[in-house]
Amino acid sequence: MDEELIDDDSIPLSRRTRLPGAGFFYPDSLDEDRAERRAEETLTDVEAVVIADGDADGLACAAMVREQYGAALDVADFEAEIADRIADDPDGDAAGDDPGADDLDADDLDADATGDADDLDADATGDADESTADALEPHERSTVALLAAGPYSIDDSLERVLEYADPGIDLFVCDLCPDDFEWIADPLTELVDHASSIRWFDHHQWDDETAAAVRSAGVDLVVGDSEEECTADVALRSLPHEFDDRWTELAAVTRDHDLWIKEDPRSDDLADYAYWTGAEEYTTVVGAYGANLPETVDRFLEHRRVEKRDRIDAAVDRATTHAIGDWSVAVTYGRCSQNEVAEALREDGADAAVIVKPAGSASIRGSDGFERAHEVAGRVNGGGHPKAAGCKPDIYDDMLDYAHHWTTEGQAARKVILGAFEAVADAAAVEDETEAEAASVDADAE
Structure with missing residues (x-):
């Protein structure tokens, strides 16, 4: 295929908004092979694993888990990469996400996930693509591994943890709701024996039978009121760590967007940033700054919003x-x-x-x-x-x-x-x- 046919830079906006992002045309078999390689690299020699929806809510939970374990990455490296992306792309197309990331909803991937579980492809509405751009992978690796997932790839992520993570790790699943227990039953049940502990935080509307089955398998499942809490709220009150006010504020601002309250303008910044960049970068930056994003990220967001506004119109x-x-x-x-x-x-x-x-x-x-x-x-x-x-x-x-x-x-x-x-x-x-x-x-x- 001629790559120019799916290259956003060469297609007028009126036409490219009618087509999926380039990642849509990437064969699943090749993407799965790549995801397996990356999962093995990510999951080797870690003490904990977070499987999270790739939106602002799920990734805020991942940042909290890393804070609890003292496993945050160095934010300076990511800030330098953001500045480089802006400098290299004066036309406003710079992005830190996967080539197909534009197919993901900023919170479909949250609110769209079946059960809401948004992405449903996280594109199901949104299945968060696990193949975030290689260039964004930090040279340093956290001892708390992060797998971005969608509601329809929970089973794949669980199987990868079972395959590549050492026995005795702590496993967290955040901001994801399965349609039913059956299709995650085998890997989850095996992981109960493989892991030291499994904690699952969510705020979507769970089927009673599915929730009961997950708990009966030996998982500590905490589901918040979907009308009152986002999953970051649930994680904040459930993790055994003394979080300072910065984290309380992050959860509140995340909730403002996730529940569509829309009273804090920073919540759109968080949602857009999670949408436009890689999971590792977002988790690291909000872990360091909370809801008050640094000036470098503000410039990056404004850079991207020029086209965003055109797409909305x-x-x-x-x-x-x-x-x-x-x-x-x-x-x-x-x-x-x-x-x-x-x-x-x-x-x-x-x-x-x-x-x-x-x-x-x-x-x-x-x-x-x-x-x-x-x-x-x-x-x-x-x-x-x-x-x-x-x-x-x-x-x-x-x-x-x-x-x-x-x-x-x-x-x-x-x-x-x-x-x-x-x-x-x-x-x-x-x-x-x-x-x-x-x-x-x-x-x-x-």
């Missing part, structure tokens, strides 16, 4: 609005930052927003008037929170299906997701009718 311009039940649902398509697009569509009057991605997944965002995003996603191979969820419709059988997806701006995906909205609207109408009948009966009885 393009997605908003493509949106169409549909009346479904009592809700106004705006649907758009493109490689963009889904939260900001959703916010703009809500400001234009939408109760719910759907952003269909070129990689095949979709982000669903709700509002005070629509708190059933997870129900819609659950009908289309996904899950999430009431106001933030993700899915990846099972409609792509071959590359011709993807070609149709790109050239029609996600027509087939739009159709099945809107169908899920209609099904949820019908179910809501039945619920309302049942409640009204029950209230009438109670009134008559009085």
Whole structure:
């Protein structure tokens, strides 16, 4: 393949936002081989391992675990690399992430993960690609290894820990929720005997049976209230370490974005930075600075936001609005930052927003008037929170299906997701009718 066909630098923005990032076209078999090699290097001779969602919430947890073990990396090396990236890329395309990282949602990869578990590809909405750019790997290695994962790659990460980590390590799983226990049962059960301890921190909505099975296997599972806490909050109160105020502030600012509170402008900085850079860099920098990112990172973020704003504008311009039940649902398509697009569509009057991605997944965002995003996603191979969820419709059988997806701006995906909205609207109408009948009966009885 001619690399210029998928090179963002040579494709106009109006066209490249309709296509997946270059990482999408990288064969899974080659990526898996590379991930295995990197996992072996990362997991050899460590005392603890963190498997975490690759968004700001999951990586904040990883930073906390490293703080507990005194295993943070030297931030100065990463700051120097950031400065070099900006200097080498005056046009604003510098990034520290994997070539396919633009397919990941800044918090799909969090809020989109099934169970919410966002990425669902972490692209499932977002499967955080474990192949972060080699250039960002520090020469120094932490004794607390970090594997960035998505909800659909938890089993792979567990198997790699079992394969490459020494017996007796401490294992932490953060900000990830499996669809069910069965597909992680074998490696997790073996790891209970292999590891000294396994602690799992999350805040997504767990199925009761899955949570019970994980706990019965011997895992210390702590799940916070998804309406009140992010996983960083859960880790902060659960780890046996005296964290100073910097960490409390980091958890609060992370929560501000993760729960879509949007009262602290720093939360967008954290989310964007986690989205645009590698897991090791983000974990190291927030571990050193907390929520108050250094000036070098501020310059890097502004550098990247020029194109980000253009992508947001393009997605908003493509949106169409549909009346479904009592809700106004705006649907758009493109490689963009889904939260900001959703916010703009809500400001234009939408109760719910759907952003269909070129990689095949979709982000669903709700509002005070629509708190059933997870129900819609659950009908289309996904899950999430009431106001933030993700899915990846099972409609792509071959590359011709993807070609149709790109050239029609996600027509087939739009159709099945809107169908899920209609099904949820019908179910809501039945619920309302049942409640009204029950209230009438109670009134008559009085």
